[in-house]
Amino acid sequence: MSTNTPLDGATPATASSGSSGGGTAVASAPAPREEYNANEYIVRVRNVKRVYYIGENPVHALRGISLDVKRGEFMAIMGPSGSGKSTLFNMVGGLDKPTEGTVFIDEVDIAQLDAGELAWLRCRKIGYIFQTFNLIPVMTALENVTLPMIFAGASLDEQMERGRKLLDMVGLAHRMYNKPGQLSGGQQQRVAIARALANDPSIILADEPTGNLDQKVGEEIIQMLKRLNKESGVTIITATHDDKMYKRSDRVSIVIDGEIQAVVPPDELGDNTVDGFLANLKEQKDQQEAAKLAGNTASI
């Protein structure tokens, strides 16, 4: 689908750092040093911290997150409310800057981009989908979908052709002249998916895309995202509380209190809730500690 070329004029990062791309990764474990393949990862987040201030009081929303997302991967981010999922999305999507740490998109450190380059990245490389759809109410579905194309400089003919095609793809060709208020929640989210695809992005960031939808409509949206991921190879990173969503993902990152606790394939999470998974993880750690302690005691 996309060419994924690094941004013109931006400085690529040196491709030498270690990576914990696959399998289970417990945050406290030392990062394994392994041969690093620059082309494999489309997003690399390195030790990202974000501190907000409410008056003089700091809120540590992200406490040093490192995460690699493979090109073409479907990654689910799960964690309790307030754990930092949306903050992480804002960092990866270039909507906000880390207090500390680095985000690489296609090996480009996005903090090094000037305003024009950052706008290019946000417009062309990344498509955004939000829980509350965030469509512009006074515009038709078609106008909402073509808006990002205007920013990207597409001709009117291109806008119309691609806008219609995208709305057709999400099953809304017959509703393209309706405004969001005339559409159901599921239909609005489908318009938002079409809009996210307007400029053929390499990455879709979907923050709780099924959060405001009932189960059946949520399932349709998940299927649509999964199909896009498989057929056009777009990388999808989604924050979700939805069981059905994480079960379809390639890997699940569990974020608790601004830290990644684990990155696991969904079958490792099984039918456990995130809480259940964390309780198991804690039990394993406690058992290891107890065994270590018993070993130490025996050797005295």
Ligand SMILES: Nc1ncnc2c1ncn2[C@@H]1O[C@H](COP(=O)(O)OP(=O)(O)OP(=O)(O)O)[C@@H](O)[C@H]1O
């Ligand atoms: N602009 C802000 N100013 C101060 N604190 C903020 C701000 N934005 C977020 N926070 C705080 O940062 C922490 C992480 O918030 P974030 O929105 O990333 O959580 P979340 O995991 O997306 O939660 P939810 O599942 O409810 O969407 C929370 O404690 C939140 O209150």
Ligand SMILES: [Mg+2]
């Ligand atoms: Mg959120």
